[in-house]
Amino acid sequence: MRMIARLQGGPLRYTISRYLCCGAAMGSQKITIYDIAREAGVSITTVSRALANSGKVKQETYSRIMRIVQKYHFQPNEAARILAESKTKIIGVMVSQIENPFYAHMFIWCERIAEMYGYSTILANSMGNLAYEHKLLDKLAAQQVAAVIQFGGNVDACVSDAEYVAKVTKLMRHTPFVVSGKLDGVRCCRVQINDSTGIRLAVTHLAQLGHRRIALIGGSEREVPAYQKAVEFRRLIDVYGLCRDEDFICIPGSSSDAAGYECMERLIAKGKMPSAIISINDFVAAGVMQSLSAHGFSVPEDVSIISFDDTFISRMLGRGLTTVSYDYELVCSALIAMAVSEIEKRTQESFRLVEPFLICRSSTRPPKN
Amino acid sequence: MRMIARLQGGPLRYTISRYLCCGAAMGSQKITIYDIAREAGVSITTVSRALANSGKVKQETYSRIMRIVQKYHFQPNEAARILAESKTKIIGVMVSQIENPFYAHMFIWCERIAEMYGYSTILANSMGNLAYEHKLLDKLAAQQVAAVIQFGGNVDACVSDAEYVAKVTKLMRHTPFVVSGKLDGVRCCRVQINDSTGIRLAVTHLAQLGHRRIALIGGSEREVPAYQKAVEFRRLIDVYGLCRDEDFICIPGSSSDAAGYECMERLIAKGKMPSAIISINDFVAAGVMQSLSAHGFSVPEDVSIISFDDTFISRMLGRGLTTVSYDYELVCSALIAMAVSEIEKRTQESFRLVEPFLICRSSTRPPKN
DNA sequence: TTGAAAGCGCTAACAA
DNA sequence: TTGTTAGCGCTTTCAA
Numbered sequence: 001m002r003m004i005a006r007l008q009g010g011p012l013r014y015t016i017s018r019y020l021c022c023g024a025a026m027g028s029q030k031i032t033i034y035d036i037a038r039e040a041g042v043s044i045t046t047v048s049r050a051l052a053n054s055g056k057v058k059q060e061t062y063s064r065i066m067r068i069v070q071k072y073h074f075q076p077n078e079a080a081r082i083l084a085e086s087k088t089k090i091i092g093v094m095v096s097q098i099e100n101p102f103y104a105h106m107f108i109w110c111e112r113i114a115e116m117y118g119y120s121t122i123l124a125n126s127m128g129n130l131a132y133e134h135k136l137l138d139k140l141a142a143q144q145v146a147a148v149i150q151f152g153g154n155v156d157a158c159v160s161d162a163e164y165v166a167k168v169t170k171l172m173r174h175t176p177f178v179v180s181g182k183l184d185g186v187r188c189c190r191v192q193i194n195d196s197t198g199i200r201l202a203v204t205h206l207a208q209l210g211h212r213r214i215a216l217i218g219g220s221e222r223e224v225p226a227y228q229k230a231v232e233f234r235r236l237i238d239v240y241g242l243c244r245d246e247d248f249i250c251i252p253g254s255s256s257d258a259a260g261y262e263c264m265e266r267l268i269a270k271g272k273m274p275s276a277i278i279s280i281n282d283f284v285a286a287g288v289m290q291s292l293s294a295h296g297f298s299v300p301e302d303v304s305i306i307s308f309d310d311t312f313i314s315r316m317l318g319r320g321l322t323t324v325s326y327d328y329e330l331v332c333s334a335l336i337a338m339a340v341s342e343i344e345k346r347t348q349e350s351f352r353l354v355e356p357f358l359i360c361r362s363s364t365r366p367p368k369n
Numbered sequence: 370m371r372m373i374a375r376l377q378g379g380p381l382r383y384t385i386s387r388y389l390c391c392g393a394a395m396g397s398q399k400i401t402i403y404d405i406a407r408e409a410g411v412s413i414t415t416v417s418r419a420l421a422n423s424g425k426v427k428q429e430t431y432s433r434i435m436r437i438v439q440k441y442h443f444q445p446n447e448a449a450r451i452l453a454e455s456k457t458k459i460i461g462v463m464v465s466q467i468e469n470p471f472y473a474h475m476f477i478w479c480e481r482i483a484e485m486y487g488y489s490t491i492l493a494n495s496m497g498n499l500a501y502e503h504k505l506l507d508k509l510a511a512q513q514v515a516a517v518i519q520f521g522g523n524v525d526a527c528v529s530d531a532e533y534v535a536k537v538t539k540l541m542r543h544t545p546f547v548v549s550g551k552l553d554g555v556r557c558c559r560v561q562i563n564d565s566t567g568i569r570l571a572v573t574h575l576a577q578l579g580h581r582r583i584a585l586i587g588g589s590e591r592e593v594p595a596y597q598k599a600v601e602f603r604r605l606i607d608v609y610g611l612c613r614d615e616d617f618i619c620i621p622g623s624s625s626d627a628a629g630y631e632c633m634e635r636l637i638a639k640g641k642m643p644s645a646i647i648s649i650n651d652f653v654a655a656g657v658m659q660s661l662s663a664h665g666f667s668v669p670e671d672v673s674i675i676s677f678d679d680t681f682i683s684r685m686l687g688r689g690l691t692t693v694s695y696d697y698e699l700v701c702s703a704l705i706a707m708a709v710s711e712i713e714k715r716t717q718e719s720f721r722l723v724e725p726f727l728i729c730r731s732s733t734r735p736p737k738n
Numbered sequence: 739t740t741g742a743a744a745g746c747g748c749t750a751a752c753a754a
Numbered sequence: 755t756t757g758t759t760a761g762c763g764c765t766t767t768c769a770a
Contacts, residue, residue, distance in 0.1 A: 043741045073539045075511040080763035082448035104468045142444040170442040286685035316655035449747035
């Protein structure tokens with residue numbers, strides 16, 4: 001152990017410049033709290049207190065400091081603040097594809113609601129790439145986020161990736177992890193959209209209109225939302241006495257418009273025209289409608305369509321798609337509330353099931369014959 | 370000036386725990402570089418070097434360290450790194466509305482390309498709110514981003530907000546600011562999409578098909594992209610001998626689907642049916658098509674439509690919209706290249722005009738009569 | 739109401 | 755090849 005000298009009063013360059021009296025020559029140098037303190041003739045502690053608005057500063061001193069802060073547009077260095085406080089008020093929000101309006105909408109709701117709690121958010125966009133998701137989770141951890149919320153990707157998988165689970169488990173030792181979906185073997189707070197209800201709403205609506213030849217299109221069996229829908233759909237076939245035909249359950253492994261198009265083309269090629277179609281999301285619905293239109297079928301005259309998610313796309317397709325919608329605000333409120341409660345070590349509900357509802361627009365009507 | 374004692378070897382708690390020999394009881398305490406160093410029996414410098422992969426570490430030592438890093442899933446604290454290096458490899462990307470696929474697409478291209486340069490991005494989503502934009506710019510500065518790229522909002526305004534300009538000017542003293550658009554009085558690197566070319570492509574295409582009654586719909590006169598389009602459109606009316614009717618230039622002040630719908634309704638109500646419509650973006654186009662469809666008009670049989678931006682929406686509307694498209698990758702490559710050049714103080718081009726091109730799909734054909 | 743000093747976890751210049 | 759040490763800019767005791 002040795003004794004070392006430390007110049008008091010801040011970073012070396014400032015301490016020196018103070019002695020050299022060249023404080024005015026700051027040029028393009030970044031302003032720090034030391035500059036403000038020097039110019040205001042107070043200690044950095046006082047400036048720090050003024051900036052934090054902790055009230056322990058004389059009104060006059062406060063004004064003097066703030067005037068200088070304004071003058072230089074001073075922005076305290078976040079990295080230094082985070083390091084000093086050893087914590088942040090940032091929630092990392094991971095989504096699997098920000099270009100998808102479903103996730104974009106969830107994200108902006110998270111952003112909005114987090115702000116009401118005094119938190120900010122940072123987006124991690126995994127681009128639908130499970131490997132990249134690992135990297136992003138590491139990055140969020142490195143950024144010292146106070147909590148992580150995840151939509152899609154690994155938390156939608158029917159069988160969770162073991163390595164990802166291990167990583168999340170380690171993370172959760174000091175960082176709350178909250179998901180819209182689930183992660184096998186991880187006891188984290190969850191908000192789940194009830195897909196069974198969603199499919200039931202859709203099928204019931206169509207059955208009541210008189211449809212029996214109903215197809216379910218889109219998604220991947222390896223993802224919970226699609227899997228769940230398919231399971232419930234199969235069950236409802238008996239309940240409502242629908243036409244039972246495996247070709248009417250097309251799970252192409254993807255939820256893109258291209259996938260929807262392909263499925264529809266295949267059905268048409270096989271001569272198996274359903275009277276109504278339930279599409280797993282709005283992209284698939286768009287593809288299905290392209291195919292229908294190319295073959296001269298109209299919606300809803302020839303075929304009815306119900307979609308999921310109620311993104312702006314569903315308003316735009318045809319004369320507006322009937323759709324299974326969710327209270328996005330509610331989902332995000334619940335997620336953020338859970339995250340904040342965990343961060344602040346308060347008790348809270350750890351699971352929430354959100355029930356979808358149906359919005360009837362102009363893509364469904366009774367079958368022709 | 371006083372002499373003060375400082376315990377060597379890192380944060381106090383580690384130095385103490387070293388003496389108390391309770392290193393194993395780390396529990397949920399966050400792992401730091403000190404823990405790794407202690408367990409590996411080396412100095413933190415060596416660990417730091419191993420993590421940075423600077424090559425100056427013996428292979429054996431390196432492996433030993435990395436094994437321990439893996440074991441604990443150790444993530445070095447970003448805040449500390451940023452503070453120590455006094456710089457980041459992060460580019461802040463500000464967009465005015467991430468829910469808009471145009472911006473979402475730009476953002477993911479920026480993300481992708483930045484990564485190729487070894488930079489990461491953080492998204493700032495101003496939600497179309499100019500006041501919030503100020504706040505976000507401050508936040509980006511506080512986060513010590515290496516550069517800021519902005520799409521939309523203030524950099525689209527015909528007349529820039531003076532306060533924002535002042536703020537950016539201050540920021541630019543140490544942080545490159547690069548825009549897709551322009552900011553009055555700010556000499557920053559810019560990439561501009563040539564909207565005049567865009568409108569010319571659209572009008573030429575329609576004129577060649579035989580259209581003379583062409584309407585331009587959507588946008589706000591206070592925003593450059595729409596303004597520019599309107600100016601060039603007016604010029605082309607003479608060039609191509611188009612029908613001159615002020616009602617055919619509908620600039621509702623917004624680019625939403627609702628705005629497009631309203632404009633179209635108004636035109637129809639006035640009995641002024643154009644034979645072709647140029648829509649300022651895909652949202653407006655969607656609204657226009659809703660209105661047309663509600664009145665029994667078909668695209669392209671009764672009316673042709675050309676849209677702008679070529680987002681996925683344009684693929685989905687009708688049988689696919691003919692659209693003015695851009696090389697998104699090129700735009701973002703140029704922006705990132707400029708930003709990185711400025712960060713690394715290299716010379717570069719400071720302005721780039723990107724020329725749009727036309728994608729013909731199924732929403733345009735010769736007029737009926 | 740203010741200030742001095744220590745500490746947050748990391749990097750890098752310098753020394754060994 | 756490795757270690758020692760100062761410093762990054764801020765917050766937060768503790769003392770005055």
